[in-house]
Amino acid sequence: QEPFVEDNPYTSDPVLPSLLKRILPPQTLKEVEPDLVRFGQDVITKPLTEIRAAGDTVAPPKLTQYDQWGKRIDHLQTSEGWKFLKATAQAEGIPGIFYERKYGEDSRPYGFAKALLMVGDSHEVFCPLSMTDGTARVIQLMGTPGMKKHIFSRLISRDPSHAFVSGQWMTERPGGSDVSRTETSAQYLSKSNRFGPFYYLDGFKWFSSATDSDIAVALARTGSPKDGSRSLSLFLVPLRLPFPRDPSDPVPSPTSNGILVHRLKNKIGTHALPTAELSLERTEGGAS
Template identity: 55%
Template sequence: MEEPISSDNPYSSDPVLPSLIKRLFPRSIRQEIEDDLTRLGNVLVDEIRPLSPLVHPASLVQYDQWGRRVDALHTSEGWRELEKFAIKEGYVAIAYERKYREFSRIHMFAKTMVMTGDCHVLMCPMGMTDGATRILELCGTDLMKQQVLPKLMSRDPSSAYLSGQWMTERPGGSDLSRTETFAVPANRVESDLGTPYILEGFKWFSSAAEGNMTMALARTGELSQGARGLSLFLVPLRLPPYSSPLSNGVQMHRLKNKVGTHGVPTAELSLNSTRGWLIGPVNQGIKTIAPVLNITRIHSAIHLVGSLQRCVAIARSYATVRSVNGGTTLLRDVPLHMASIAEASLLYRALVHVTFGAIELLGKSEVGAASADEEARLRLLTPTIKAYASQKACPAMEEMMGALGGLGYMEEVGIGRRVRCMRTLSYHSSSSCRFRLIRDSMVERIWEGTVNILSLDLIRATKEQKTVDSFWAKSLITNAAPQFSGRALSTLRGALEKSRLLNYFASIACALYLLEHAQWSAGNHEPTRDIDAEAFRRWVEEGDLQMNEQAIAVAMKDGGLRVNLNLEMVYGPEPPFSSRL
């Protein structure tokens, strides 16, 4: 019989987050934040983790017994309970109540990260609701702010609104310039919350299909205008006067059969004379929706970091109870085994620090406290953290799955083999949770922009030298304490001169945030100061920075010839088209 693993509080037992919270929050409010996160961790273990077996894929009933089209979406009991829980916890509300001003964003995302491992990609509908809230706060009409905004910010599950985000269409995918859904002006009615339009079209990948409303892009200009001819609309679905299961001319054709994220209902939808209200100026939909993309990209990064946190925690706990060598040695005492967990832990540490670096800047930006340099740094970091985490987190999670041996690969009873929890002596899907987390996390390479799309976004952001100069790296390195003046700092200084490729820039940003935290830790004589310094050294001298140096050298060598050889490697020596540039 297997030894039960411990099910520790995901906040207080974490080796990284409590120290970061201590650094980022002023002493006057820190205790409140720490108490809230500790309480949340206990609730997750005792009340939320047992809900996992109750989360199942949504189902769609398109017709009733009389043959009438109803498009009734049914989500599982577990999913509904998770949504209620998140709303009560202020998943969206905290950021907009701004009880702690710019620190409210850090508080909200710290809770989000701690919740991620047990909440089945709840960040998807909640993240889009977060983005919609910011859009209405910035660009909504007075009536939208009076009637809809309070619902998006509500902590009452019985009245809170969820919002989707409908952009992806069949012709273009991430290429919004090929959007075919069009919108034409409509006559006003008494219930309108703004300038009314009628939308016609088809949205191919529509997450949060259970929402009350959505933010949708539609074409108000000519197709030849590409993305410059798009406008943004608030489209009501399940809010007055549209209160039936699905209405306002929206038809749900099918739910997507996805590799993961099974709890999230994602649909193919058609808009048929669907009424929507313009948000922001006509033909400036991309600019208007940009805050949604920035926020959801950070949610995406946090989902990856939180998933990796859970995986590392399970592997760490398993190593304390699993014995080998005839039962004489625990895995924690096997150096090779612990080396692999330490490698994943280093990546987790780096991703936590760089992601919360961006979150800290977002909080400042939203309350008008960010300097011009900080705004520019946020612009650089937002696509970077999402793309980098999406590439690095899943392989590390797979390593942690391997750290459990055959147990890590088991998936029974729908979601995986259940592991007895020492705290309650009940069964939770801990190991299977890891496997689910891998499947659910894989989507982040695609959602809110593929890695290539985000790389181009970073290149656009670095075209202006002042944006690059805004990165605080040089001053941080110049003012580094004497104990950090060795090889690692010298390597980092040299890397800054060629940092415009996304992965390289991301690994440098991780190093800088690890250095910033290590210096704070040393200066305040924190108990973690030695490991904080070692994390910075390892990251620069042994980690991703060195690998990216080699990758850049390979990519820069005979670039044109390499492009042609890539085509021939994929298609053969005689591709069905000209491979010569």
Template identity: 60%
Template sequence: MRVEEGFQQCPYDEQHPYISDPLLSTLLQRVLPEQTFALVNEDLIRFGERVTTEIRHIADRATPPVLIQYDQLGRRIDDLQTCESWRLLKAIAQEEGIVAIQYERKSGAYSRVHSFAKQLLMVGDCQTVFCPLSMTDGAARVLELEGTQGMKQEILSKLVSRDAKSAFTAGQWMTERPGGSDVSQTETTATLPPDCKQGDVPGARYILNGFKWFSSATDSHVALALARTGPVSSGSRSLSLFLVPLRLPLSVSNRDNTSNGVFVHRLKNKFGTQIVPTAELSLEGTEAYLVGPLNRGVKTISSVLNITRLYCACDSLGSLRRGFAIARAYAYVRTIDGGKQLLRDNPVHTAELAKVSLIYGALMQLFFGAVLLLGRVECNVASEDEKRRLRLLTPVVKAFCAEKAVAALEECMAALGGLGYMEETGIGRLIRDSLVEKIWEGTITVLSLDLMRAASDPEALPAYTRWTDGILTSVPSGLQESLHAPLEFLKSARSMITNLFTKSDSSVPSLVPRPALMLFAYITTAFDLLEHAIWSDENRPRRIDVEVSAEAFRRWVEEAGLREAMESVKVALAADGHRIRMDEMLVYGEKTRIEKARL
């Protein structure tokens, strides 16, 4: 039989990424003022069309970067060559204002929602271009808060520019070989130059020497880097933050080879995000400019992490959006039972996709809840309670989205059968690229420890409780009756996390932080879904919309894993030394005792 003969599968059509999304538009109607929603809605409709007709095709042609370290005469040139598609995707994101929108602040405190909604539509088709843009956004925020006047005039304006021909991108160099996420072991040093003449530079000039093990934006114009300005014995308390030009003189056109004492050791051979030029860098006499107070680098760079962690969460959520869209589209064209039934009409298949939809919608509510708070904080309209909630939420949103999105993407792949396993569908790349979000900007375990630090603020838990109490007291009587069982269960779950967070750090068992983060995420997401159900009851004219939002809340509380999360916390609370020893034996075997004795 010739390939053109016999059965031919009808192609699927993903349709418009915003108009066809069953959840995003409704959420935006809830969180945005009417006039702001009208403007954002119009922009997303236009931009969604650009995603399907232009951006997707550019992304399909992207190829990994190439590093040429030496020329034919043996001279070190460190020529980093990225593909045209990668450069075009960055340019489009800059033109669309993915970074600029939140600094233009035309929608005030809702500007972050606008920007992240656009990002959500593009993530699945952007080849991880938001990795450098997240660090660009974070660098812009740091310079806005802590930069010198020269930095704001010369660098900040370019980081937030919509003009791709003059716009800068930024990297972030924290990770070093000794410490990974533990920056207290940073080896890179910063010293004042011998002549101490500052000259016409953006800030106090230092010379950096060291090795950065992981730089995810090596083709950027500038980077933020931590370096030691005090004794090693002081750990992270003797680190300062620096703005580092990758090339001198610093200009948009000078972008081919690194200079300024920045040497590219090698490009990373990564499992995913293969289009992103990630490298190991040596800094040898590199000129850099101090940002913020001396020896306060970790605190100064924290505003970068707040932003990049939400970008990570958006990458997880946006990848799931694309995978779910593909699975839905395929269900409309694939027939089963001898061609008698579409997949979309098969109850078993639809039940599995409903689980994916529940996770997608729940993560979206959780994510935009944090985005709203970030926008309010940046526009100086947030209450103290909102600031504390954002501090609690930031590590949680990043960790929970990373944990849940990949598993749901696997179900999207399986929903296409063998076709889903083919590279051409794009789901495989989405899974590979999304897996890094469990690592970038802190693993889930690292983030769980950050949550415990945030919860140690004596005012943090009361702020959170006041928010949840406000939602519970606003539940209308109709929903109170129909959702009685899940509401009571949610209250008991909240009591568990409240009791846990009121313990002192010393009384929390060592195995508790990670399951505590997961439980806190489940509970917070449930309240976000409940808040949406309340809004639907008050604002949606169609009763079916109210029923669907209420059902999403019910299923999240009763079926999505909240009960299991509570049990995990109970197990961790009851864990004693015996369990920890058995963990070691299960993982490492008998020789662990001998190795400990040697230490």
């Protein structure tokens, strides 16, 4: 049987080119369309990027909780294919395009269109990169000067060796998506670091995607549980200390910041994406 021959996912799409023609200014479309055509061709053919070939090496993550001496290490190993696809998306400008703002408000549809071309071969790397986008926007709007200086630029970087990925930790056992029942507490330490006011977080996060990320934004309670969602605050949590570190340095265990990875979730889909149950024990976090 003859294999199905795929065309460029941009030029052969029956809707996308005409949709962009309708919503983008003519000059913007003229400038971004060659990049979309080029990237669409890269996805299916270019041997140097090997996006499709990388998918064959994607495998579920593995968690090693203890070393040979019985020390808790919580070492999380993700596949080379997963790392490659995530790095490729970052290098192509996801989420960097959104914040470079070369085309103003039209940077969003341009970036989303570019992500769409790869999404079928992405093995869900756009899940953590979308959370990274959300964290970048939060810091852009409400972050401290230190967060904006030292973290924001790395969340939107096109250099995979320099770029940060962010998770989002909201879900807990009592409430699920009802964040008003959040149990994780935050204790103010009456001091600050270069990122802002300093807190200790204690609690349990039931469903935390992007467990291999560099940072996360986490909900925690600073007031009485009787106040529901009104006593919740959002904190920036580094997964490993020291933070930030030189990319050439060894990767510390999340236990370095009081984060224990209890188990990886066995999901129906998104197998390559590490999603875990985490406990936070005097975990350092910053707020604005």
